[in-house]
Amino acid sequence: MEHQDKIKIAQEVLRLRLSQILVNDRYKKGDFKVPIHLALGHEAIAVAVSAIMEGKDQLVLTHRNIHYNLARAGSLKGELDEYYLKPQGLARGLLGSMNLDNDNRGVVYSSSILGNNLPVAAGLSLGNKVKSQESIVIVVTGDGAIEEGSFYESLVFLKSNGLSELIIIENNQWSLATRIEERRCPIDLAKFADSLGVRYEIFSSNNPFEYISKLADYRQWSLSNKAPVCVEVQLTTLGHWRMKTDGYPEGKFINYHAGPAPDVDSQKDYIFTSTKEDVVFVLREHFKKEEIEAMADRILSQLQKEIA
Amino acid sequence: MKYVEYINKLIKDEVLRADRMVIFGQNINAGSCLSGLTKNLKVKKGNLIINTPNCENSLVGIGFGAMMNGVSAAFMMKQQDFLLLGIDQLVNTYNIIRQRSAGEGSFTIMTIIVDNGYEGPQSRLNHFGDFCSIAGIQGFTITNTADAKEIISSQFNAPGFRIIGISQRLFKQEIMEMNVLSVSPDRSVFQYAQGKQATIICFNLSLPYGVVMAGRLKEKGLSASLFSVNSPVPVNWDELVHDINKTGTLILIDDLKSRNLASDNLLVKVLGHCTLKQKFIIRRRPEENVFSPHHDQMVIDYDHIVGQLATEWQGGLKSAEI
Incomplete structure (x- = not known):
């Protein structure tokens, strides 16, 4: 990948991170009536998905859609206005946060009901087949929604009918406030997909450059082979906080699910952890610290002007 | 002509006329074809008839997705009771789709209302209105030649979404020939x-x-x-x-x-x-x-x-x- 291309991708990652931090600032002030699910830590896959979309490709999202919508819209203002339910919002103030879509940019449906979007995406893929349209449907789901029957049903339908589709499974290990091991037996997605003859791939590096390159290949493979591809993305939803109780004087770990993240602030660092769990930290493997800081300063300034 | 034969004839006409159509459901192109309801269906080249797996919730969502993509989709359903599994899609998905301009896309669920009795405690649901009222869905029942012709010709491939309910108890009876005022x-x-x-x-x-x-x-x-x-x-x-x-x-x-x-x-x-x-x-x-x-x-x-x-x-x- 050319260095200039890498810079653009890094800038996109930073734009998504800083945009969410600015949303969070306003959320903490009580600006929004609609419930927002931030996706701090999910930026790499969102940037990658947006980067590989072509022509009439369609993206189908969940209630946690802020990162993809920011990536597709290319700006913060429309999304912010939607959260304020203003007529100039991305969806004219009619959809709010959890159902936010943006048809003009290929985001055709977002569902707040766990697993609901998977059959709708399968129907879109079926529509592409009927129309003989060479475009792909990309549907995003999570480790919670794969517990729903609609995940199984949709995969069986896609495979049975020779439909192209990318199924992105954001696995953050949590559903609301329960970890996987607190709510169910393990699901081996590789074996599960294999049992249906569905191709399975896994992402865990949080490296947006690698994700873009591989996803573009999977997109082409899916179209050429008329078959779905499951892509599990292991990631961490950042923005956790600690709640002090009698039993936890040092503070009990609260995983971020929705609402304002109390400890996230535009006056603080936009890198949350010095591990690969944080895509901005991963960027440091590709750019000098000063380069990242300069990019971030410039983007933050642009965003603040945009929404002033 | 029997009730089911008459409806089958009308559906065949609509399906043959349609462009960009997918008609799907369990056993619709196999076995007795839903007791004859979908017998001998033929589609234009490029259109699809699909015998689906047993997954009603997803099939309702799939119909909506196909409709959103601008095609005509028809889900032929063996039994209205099974539509209970699709309530999430009927309500939550339709509540979003209904806000959009219909475009060319169409989605029709045609379901057999099992009202012939003696089916047992579970297969007894004739509450067609409940399915429609839960999300303000357009719905139509059919009992005779006149309403069958009017409803199927005007609705089966029309842009938007609706449910059409037909009666199992009337299936094998001679269809009532009615003149409409x-x-x-x-x-x-x-x-x-x-x-x-x-x-x-x-x-x-x-x-x-x-x-x-x-x-x-x-x-x-x-x-x-x-x-x-x-x-x-x-x-x-x-x-x-x-x-x-x-x-x-x-x-x-x-x-x-x-x-x-x-x-x-x-x-x-x-x-x-x-x-x-x-x-x-x-x-x-x-x-x-x-x-x-x-x-x-x-x-x-x-x-x-x-x-x-x-x-x-x-x-x-x-x-x-x-």
Whole structure:
């Protein structure tokens, strides 16, 4: 990948991170009536998905859609206005946060009901087949929604009918406030997909450059082979906080699910952890610290002007 | 021609005419093809007929997705009871899709309402109106040649979403050949006869009972207006109220087992706008809601109702003569 291309991708990652931090600032002030699910830590896959979309490709999202919508819209203002339910919002103030879509940019449906979007995406893929349209449907789901029957049903339908589709499974290990091991037996997605003859791939590096390159290949493979591809993305939803109780004087770990993240602030660092769990930290493997800081300063300034 | 054969013929015509169409469902292109409902379906080149896996929730969502992508989708469903599995899609997905311009996309669920009785505690749901009212979905029932032709030709491939309910108990019967006097623009109300002594209004799939009632009245020299309300929500009652006020007698027949009846909405309207000489409300008694194999048909005492009306009418004539 050319260095200039890498810079653009890094800038996109930073734009998504800083945009969410600015949303969070306003959320903490009580600006929004609609419930927002931030996706701090999910930026790499969102940037990658947006980067590989072509022509009439369609993206189908969940209630946690802020990162993809920011990536597709290319700006913060429309999304912010939607959260304020203003007529100039991305969806004219009619959809709010959890159902936010943006048809003009290929985001055709977002569902707040766990697993609901998977059959709708399968129907879109079926529509592409009927129309003989060479475009792909990309549907995003999570480790919670794969517990729903609609995940199984949709995969069986896609495979049975020779439909192209990318199924992105954001696995953050949590559903609301329960970890996987607190709510169910393990699901081996590789074996599960294999049992249906569905191709399975896994992402865990949080490296947006690698994700873009591989996803573009999977997109082409899916179209050429008329078959779905499951892509599990292991990631961490950042923005956790600690709640002090009698039993936890040092503070009990609260995983971020929705609402304002109390400890996230535009006056603080936009890198949350010095591990690969944080895509901005991963960027440091590709750019000098000063380069990242300069990019971030410039983007933050642009965003603040945009929404002033 | 049998009811199922007639509907099958109409569907075949629509499917052959359609472009960019996918028709899908369990066994629709295999075995007995839903007892003949989907027998010998042929589609244009490029269109699809799919025997699907058993996954009703997803199949409803798939229909919506296909519709969003600008194609005509029809989900032929063996049994309305199975649509319970698709309630999330019917409500939550449709609530988003309904806000958009319909475009060219179409989605029709045609479901067989198992109302022939003796099916057991679980396969007994004839609550068509409940499925429609839960999300304000357009819905249409079919009982005869006239409404079948009108509804299938106008709705099956039309942009937007609707459910069409057909009756299992009528499947193997000769289809009732009816002449229509008028149809409301939204195809919710069909009028089959204009009369002077009574207004018979049939809901859901109860028109066959109403036809018998009208015939019995005719034998006694009484004429009745005959209507069928084929759509549970929403209905403009003005024509019906006008007719009830002319005849002064309402015979309402509703075969739904639901406690949530469109006929209640009509009665509220009648209460405020009509002066009745007589009324006969024929609906299922709560104790009829048995949860074991049962004949499931409405038992109507036609002689009693016709006798009362004849007495009233003859009494009126005598008064007029005096």
